[in-house]
Amino acid sequence: MQDTKDVSVFILLFQIQHLSRYHAMKRLEELELKPGQAGILFTLNVEGVLSQRQLAEKIGITPPSMTVALRKLEERGYVLKEPDGRDQRIIRIRLSEKGKKCVEDLKKVMGDMEEIIYQGMSREERLLLKRLLLEMRKSLMDSKDFKGMDMCSIMEKTRPSKGPNDF
Template sequence: MDIQSQPLTRMLSHIVKLHHYSVHLMMEHGEVYPGQPPLLLRLARQEGLSQNELAQQLRIKPATLTVALKRLEKHGVVLRKPDEKDQRISRVYLTDKGRQISQEVREALHQLEEVCFQDFSEEEKLQLRQFLNRIHDNLKDNEKKYSAPDSR
């Protein structure tokens, strides 16, 4: 079955996986692993988040985040510091090396965006953005429906 005849959600999933794989290939210098670019970009926007806050914002399990942070810490990309007010809370910061790598990730994503949309007109990109926003809103509504206390 070619991609054009697959259900739309399968096509979206395939495109997302291909996008993630492309980012990985572009960042294959050994210090950024699949799944880490969103973490690096989040920290570049807002450092000092707790591990729990990061896990919630990235929508990943705390244990998954811990593994990623240990790997990044080992490579000198992030560091964790105890919260000044509550020593039980660990806050996460980028190192100078981490800031450089997050900039490389941002540049790779920009290049990849250019590749993805090289044959699209501005009108087509706007239309796609509108469609994706509607999909996003539909999924957020669905999330609310299933996470509501009375739906359990």
């Protein structure tokens, strides 16, 4: 293993992101989900019932891509589609009970990932790490590229375009 004292923080953060993404992708494969599908389930869990268009806007994908993603999630029983009570042209999307259970499984995956990351650290070290990471995030958000933006806007601005295999 290389000498770690000379590794830049930027490289360390990149490596941590790469390793954690790999672990997360493996766990998503076990749940037979793709990252975009997990994002849809999490969004519905937080927002409740949304129109297909609203959901596409929140996720940051085109309505046709959302149609494909929802078809797969509906086939697996994770989401339910219902016509809007006022406007039959609008389809409302919500989580099914199976979808809610899947979100709980995803939360467990996130908790397990945190346990892996925090392995060998004391409670104080965990709190310190979180505080330092929050401070780093704040510094980046205060930079000229993101000044005055909230995290959701930054995520939207910097999100890589979704490919056809992400959903």
